[in-house]
Each structure stands twice: as C-alpha cells, then as structure tokens.
Amino acid sequence: MTAPTDATESVEAFAARARQWLRDHMPPAPPPVTYREIESDEEELARVAHSRELQRRLYDGGFAGICVPTAYGGLGLSVAHQRAFDHELEPYDYPLETQVPTFTPCMAVILEFGTEEQKREHIPPILKGEAIWMQLLSEPSGGSDVAGALTTAVRDGDEWLLNGSKIWTTGAWWADWGLCLARTNWDVPKHRGLTVFMVPLHQPGIEIHRIEMLNGSREFCQEFLTDVRLPDAYRIGDVDQGWTVGVRWMYHERTVSGGSPYVTGDPVRRRLGSGSGRGAESLLRMARARGTADDAKTRELIGEARALALVGEALIPHVADGIRSGALTDQAAAIIRLYTGSSLVRQSTIAFELAAAGAVAWPDDDDQLRQAGVAYLMRQTACIGGGTTEMARNVISERVLGMPREPSLDRDVAFRDVPRSSSTR
Numbered sequence: 001m002t003a004p005t006d007a008t009e010s011v012e013a014f015a016a017r018a019r020q021w022l023r024d025h026m027p028p029a030p031p032p033v034t035y036r037e038i039e040s041d042e043e044e045l046a047r048v049a050h051s052r053e054l055q056r057r058l059y060d061g062g063f064a065g066i067c068v069p070t071a072y073g074g075l076g077l078s079v080a081h082q083r084a085f086d087h088e089l090e091p092y093d094y095p096l097e098t099q100v101p102t103f104t105p106c107m108a109v110i111l112e113f114g115t116e117e118q119k120r121e122h123i124p125p126i127l128k129g130e131a132i133w134m135q136l137l138s139e140p141s142g143g144s145d146v147a148g149a150l151t152t153a154v155r156d157g158d159e160w161l162l163n164g165s166k167i168w169t170t171g172a173w174w175a176d177w178g179l180c181l182a183r184t185n186w187d188v189p190k191h192r193g194l195t196v197f198m199v200p201l202h203q204p205g206i207e208i209h210r211i212e213m214l215n216g217s218r219e220f221c222q223e224f225l226t227d228v229r230l231p232d233a234y235r236i237g238d239v240d241q242g243w244t245v246g247v248r249w250m251y252h253e254r255t256v257s258g259g260s261p262y263v264t265g266d267p268v269r270r271r272l273g274s275g276s277g278r279g280a281e282s283l284l285r286m287a288r289a290r291g292t293a294d295d296a297k298t299r300e301l302i303g304e305a306r307a308l309a310l311v312g313e314a315l316i317p318h319v320a321d322g323i324r325s326g327a328l329t330d331q332a333a334a335i336i337r338l339y340t341g342s343s344l345v346r347q348s349t350i351a352f353e354l355a356a357a358g359a360v361a362w363p364d365d366d367d368q369l370r371q372a373g374v375a376y377l378m379r380q381t382a383c384i385g386g387g388t389t390e391m392a393r394n395v396i397s398e399r400v401l402g403m404p405r406e407p408s409l410d411r412d413v414a415f416r417d418v419p420r421s422s423s424t425r
Contacts, residue, residue: 014077015084021061026054026092038216048132048174051097055129058095058264064127067261068111072123079261079324083317089265097171098129099267104260105252106133106179109196111262113237113245122177122198135253136166136180136199136223141420144391146181146250147190147243148418151225153182153197160197160235162205162228168385172221173208175201179249185240186416193415194242196249198234205229215374254333256386258312258340259320280306286368287354301350308343315339331399338392344382352376 009017039047058064059073066082068074075081107126110118125131142148151164162182172178178199185193201208205228210218237245252260256267283302287293319335322328352359355372362369383389397403410418 051095052129055095108252136178258316334392334395348379
C-alpha cells in the first residue's frame with residue numbers, strides 16, 4: 001500500500017487527496033446504458049477480473065478499507081472519511097463486485113467475531129481484491145427462516161464435515177470463499193444449535209449449480225455440500241453460538257442497502273444504474289420520447305420517483321448515524337432494508353406505467369422500453385434479496401417499536417422435534 005494515511009488527517013484534506021488520486025489513477029465511470037443484455041460467462045468473468053484489479057488499485061493507492069483498522073490493512077479512519085471518498089468517487093469506475101457481500105456482511109462479520117489470526121489472514125486479501133466472499137445462508141427449505149438451517153456440521157477431531165445445500169448465492173461460481181451458517185446441535189431449540197464457518201468454495205465436496213432467472217440471468221447459484229472437510233480454524237465464534245453471530249450478520253446484511261462503513265461507493269445504485277429506468281432523469285427521457293412529458297399524470301409519476309430517491313438519500317445516512325451514535329438500536333437497519341426494497345418496487349412500477357403498452361411489447365431497437373418491461377417483471381427481487389421486506393417489517397415492529405412478538409411454537413422445542421415436511425427430513 002502506498003501513501004499511508006495520517007489518522008489525524010481532516011476529512012477535507014483527505015477528500016482533496018482522494019480527488020487528485022482518483023483523477024490520476026481510476027478510469028471514468030462507464031457511460032449510462034438504457035438496457036444491458038445478459039452477459040456471457042466470459043464477459044462476466046472479465047467484469048469480475050476488472051473489479052478485482054480496480055480494488056487492488058484502491059489498496060495500492062491507500063484508499064481501501066477506509067474504516068477498517070490499520071492492524072488488518074485498512075486506514076482506521078472515520079465514516080465521514082468514507083463518505084467523502086464515496087462522493088469523490090462518483091464520476092469514476094469502481095470495484096462493484098468486490099463490495100457486496102464481500103465487505104459487508106462477510107468482512108464485517110469477520111472483523112466483529114473472527115479471531116486475531118482469522119482477521120490478519122483473511123481481511124488483507126479482501127482489501128486487495130484477491131478474495132471475493134459470498135454468504136451461504138439461505139436454504140431451499142428455509143426461505144427467510146435462516147435459523148432453521150438444515151445444513152449440518154459434524155465434528156471429526158480437529159475438523160468438521162459439512163453436508164447440505166445453500167441457495168440464491170450470487171456469483172458463487174466465480175467467488176473464492178463463503179460464510180456459512182450450519183447446524184451443529186439438533187437437541188436444542190433452533191437458534192441455539194448453529195455455528196458459523198468460513199468455507200473455500202472450490203474444493204472437493206462442493207458442487208455449484210447455476211439458476212436461470214426470468215430475465216435470463218444465471219448469477220444466482222445453489223451449492224451442494226457433501227462431506228466437505230473444514231479445519232476447526234475456519235470456525236467463527238463459539239460452537240452452537242452461531243445465532244449470536246447471525247444476529248449481527250443480519251444487521252450487516254441490511255446495511256447492504258446503505259449505511260455500512262465498510263462499503264466503497266453505492267453498490268445498490270451502481271448495480272441498478274441508469275438502465276434501471278427508475279431514475280427521474282431516465283423516466284423523463286422516456287416520457288419525452290413518447291411525447292407525454294407535459295401530461296399531468298406523467299409529471300406526477302416522475303415527481304413521485306424523484307421524491308422516493310430524495311427520501312432514500314436522506315433516510316439512509318440518518319438511520320446509519322442513529323445506529324452508530326446509539327440513538328437507535330442496530331435492528332433499525334431493517335428500516336433501510338424495508339424502504340430500499342419497497343421504493344425500488346414502486347419505481348419499477350412507475351417506469352412500467354409510463355412506458356404503458358411499450359413495456360409489454362417493445363420494438364427491437366427500443367432498449368429503454370425493454371428495460372422497463374423486464375424490470376417490472378423482476379421487481380419483487382428487490383423485496384427478497386438481502387432479506388425479505390416482510391422480515392424487515394417484523395424486525396421493525398418487534399425490535400425497534402417494541403410491539404409484541406409473534407407467537408412461535410418452536411421456540412423452546414429441540415430442533416430435531418420440530419415438525420417438518422417429509423422432503424426436508
């Protein structure tokens with residue numbers, strides 16, 4: 001790493017230094033597109049390799065892991081420094097694929113619960129772009145009930161044997177490591193018999209199958225684990241205490257939508273891009289192309305989309321600052337998750353309404369109408385990925401507002417005695 005940072009450097013001086021470095025070392029942001037075709041495997045791998053290379057540039061330039069402690073290769077600076085860098089980064093390309101879920105929730109969990117040896121071994125490769133992590137969390141039978149994990153880890157001397165399946169793992173086929181929640185005790189209630197492990201994704205016993213989505217994308221994967229051997233050194237936290245780790249894991253996952261001190265840039269906005277059809281400017285261009293820009297209903301819809309974006313821009317830092325100051329419980333991250341998912345669904349719907357029949361049957365040369373139609377069909381993914389908005393509502397009502405908890409018939413029942421369908425036994 002070059003250009004070591006003085007921990008007393010002001011935010012203003014840091015921003016000025018970042019501005020000059022970015023101008024000299026980072027490529028400009030790619031031009032906005034109205035529609036992005038599904039990539040070939042070769043194109044996707046090239047994009048990931050490019051992201052790794054950009055992450056290495058940030059590291060060599062002294063701008064990786066701005067809020068990560070210096071002991072593990074970061075800069076040890078404040079959230080304000082990270083925000084200043086993100087602002088300066090806006091006009092430039094940046095390593096999107098290395099941010100989520102690698103930096104958060106995975107690296108965040110390692111920072112919080114990993115041993116000193118685990119932090120020193122695994123965090124520097126993350127900061128250098130050498131290791132991309134995924135979260136092995138959801139299961140085919142579990143839905144949002146991550147504590148109901150059926151993937152098992154059985155101790156065998158100084159090793160563990162993992163068996164089971166995980167699903168909806170974005171990019172697992174090209175990633176390096178996974179953070180895995182597994183069941184290590186069936187004789188206690190489900191939340192008390194879990195343990196977290198670090199898993200190299202490309203090793204004997206792991207089969208990765210790709211899932212084709214409605215829009216043709218095959219970025220989601222399902223992993224089948226058969227007698228996967230892991231040393232005990234890959235365990236994070238105490239045995240059977242994985243839900244203690246899991247609660248914070250869920251918190252860091254909810255900050256994917258904004259508010260994480262570890263993520264560079266705005267991955268959600270960048271991933272959606274101008275091609276999402278959700279930005280007010282994009283909607284206005286579409287309305288002008290259709291000759292409806294002066295229509296009162298059209299302007300109302302575009303104004304609503306802009307208002308949703310403005311509220312999000314104000315809400316995310318407000319909630320994040322409240323959590324850091326202690327004014328809000330860390331469970332308030334669910335507010336960010338709920339708002340982001342709900343607003344993206346609404347913005348996709350607005351784009352569809354403005355496109356009208358063109359979003360149902362579009363000409364081959366109109367990528368904007370095509371994107372409005374595809375985004376509408378895929379809109380519910382915004383309320384599922386990263387934890388469902390239904391779960392976020394429960395967290396907000398029970399953990400933030402203090403409303404009575406929902407009844408749970410399996411709370412004090414040994415997990416092996418919890419009724420399950422025959423297909424999951």
